[in-house]
Amino acid sequence: MLITAELSRIRGIVTENGTRTSHIAILAAGLEIPSIVGCRGAMEISHGELVFLDGEHGTVENELQTGLLEDYRNRELVYHRERKELLAFAEKEAVTRDGKRVLVLANIVNPLTLDKVLNYHADGVGLFRTEFLYMNRSTLPTEEEQFAIYAAAAKKLGGLPLTIRTMDIGGDKEAECLHLPKEDNPFLGYRAVRISLERKDVILPQLRAILRAAVYGEIWVMFPMIAVKKELDGMLAALEEAKAQLTGEGIPFGKCTRVGMMAEVPSAVIMLDKLAKSTEFVSIGSNDLTQYTYAADRMNPRVSYLGDFLDPAVLRMIKRTIDVSRECGIDCSLCGEMAGDALGLAALVALGIHKVSVSPSGILKTKKRLSLMDTAVLCGTGELMINAEDATEVKMHLLKALPEDYALV
Template sequence: MLANLEDTYFKERAGDLRDIGKRWLYGVMNEQIVDLSKLEPETIIVAKELNPSDTAQINLDNVLAFVTEIGGKTAHSSIMARSLELPAVVGVGAVLDELEDKQILIVDAIKGEVIVSPDVETLQIYKEKREKFLKEKEELKVLKDKEAISKDGIKVDVWGNIGSPNDVKGIISNGGFGVGLYRTEFLFMEKDSFPTEDEQFEAYKIVAEELKDYPVTIRTMDIGGDKSLPYMELPKEENPFLGWRAIRVCLDREEILRTQFKALLRASKYGKIKIMLPMIMDIVEVRKAKAILEECKRELQEKGIDFDKNIMLGIMVETPAVAFRAKYFAKECDFFSIGTNDLTQYTLAVDRGNEKIANLYDTYNPGVLQAIKMLIDGAHEGGIRISMCGEFAGDENGVALLFGMGLDAFSMSGISIPRVKRIIMKLDKKECENLVERILTLSTASEIKEEIKKFMGKI
């Protein structure tokens, strides 16, 4: 079992379970490898951990919820669960050995609790809660075709995050007017070798065509950290989140980036595609990527292949290095998108996947909020728009704060879209700007949350 390995690298890195060859399913206690595409109806998946390559195989029609022993709220199992609109509780500790096949569980994703073998009364209470939740979800459908416009008439873009073309329907059905983050690494994880230019082109084309005139921001391959490929050997590193990952891999292995760029350029003919580079910390990285993109454009032009000549190239801002110099980076980019998951991790020096220090990981930390404000101000000073595609964008308590800071667009899991829209429609920009002024004078995350709670109670 993974938990019994002596090598702390595998424990800390939480490697891809498919690659390691161990899969866990609720009710299966003998390390049997389970085909996640062939699950029985109303299954709750309980695992040591679920990585993107695992969730990509799941037959969603038969799954009710996820539970994992390790991980935090920004672990990829959590992010994917929200993207799939399924409840999930992560970091529950050792539970696999205590469960039996066909046992009834209640997964309370709001409280972060898992109730094993609930009594009849508890079961009834949660059935009523679920019915209430589904009723509210149905009521929110009236916002589907409405734009997010504040009380004082300011329009804010609300987009969705996706991991594959299959996720687009969920964004559209929830009223998202575009995609703010397409995580292309999942396409790479589903393959037994690097996807070809044509394979990538077809995937990107589907998304572009389905969203028609709405923007689609596609992030280049973000491998490394806690994401691996079975056919690509990554170095064993003491700190993989600070190591060879994302843009660093792509600039070292230019053929990967060139293939993806050409596929994206070809797909840009069919919609409003924007390209986003992950894990940027140096302007030189942006310039190198831009040079490669221009070479790819020339190559396609010579072959007579049509594409959007004005395709936008931006960066996912997730390092303090960019926050400190935001206006200078803005001069090299067409747009910014804040990745709060890693920005929080790197600003606070807290491993976002380590449940032992999960209490320290908090985007409401004043240092993180100051970094976000610097990025928004720097982007606008440099004349570009800035969105947010990290989990914080879908945090209902943070919407007023981000709106007051001047964030241009929010991108989140589909299920969060109507709720965020509803909040924006209740806001006044000046009141939110005053909230920001008060917040930035406070010293702790708890003080900030209390101030926001008071504000939200009045809208």
């Protein structure tokens, strides 16, 4: 497992299977490890062979010719020079060219990346992927283990919001400690809140740990994979049960600043006007929302053409979430990989998003991209995008609305 590997020995990752929104790609981005997934022929690379991996452009070159090594080294120098230039945005707030403030938060897999998040002056953590606490182990993480991790993160952030997503095991993320049966279609099966609602031995220790950690900072708790109101009600009831237990035991705990849900299942987006009455914020999970809109497994490279979040069908889902959230007076953000994509970010701004969460390695680039955007021009593109026929037309509208110096990588 990557999460427990000796990271200092890993320079990059190349896999033959998977897509850019698969678990390994998301985890690698969170750890700032360049990765290329769904690379045909990757298994044919010989052990010990020198490889040039360009995570920025999504290319891998092997069987390198000695005469071209200098060219590869020069390309690496250009990359490091560009990264150095991005550091100029580290202490700046994310503001568009026409002065609109956009909050840029971080997606993290463990607190080890928080130093970088703070150095880059992110606006907090928009997604703490707690499922990685359950992976690669035979026993469930205890309440004390989780409390120590969440409290340390809250303290480290010094008052900035820490959004903790409850366990989202399932799909392409397996956990031996949960003893889950194999499923033919795990993305559509028993995962996330569907497990939590039946396993109090899993969810109550986690919620208790989150509540206890809330004494030390601003913690938002977020429920993943909500599809119907019954699930949201069940998770809210579990939260109240955890509070009652702690009160009865005389254990101090804090009040979570806000309690919210992920918008990543189309049924939840459609019924958001009803769900919003029971929640204080919503975070769009573009990775799962895209795959469930298309009914296409995002792990399967053979159907990767059905994974474009710039398709009007996905954009309409996102726009509805933004609009309903605004009408209901609740906070709305996006924490999927879409926000880390150049055109994806532009599309979100065009649809009216004011808060995004990206991997730590994408914080500075996101700030730079936002600094080049004119929201007045982009917002005029919003209606054109959702009324477009396909993603190709959407991209055409976006490119017309973006300045010439807006880099697409």
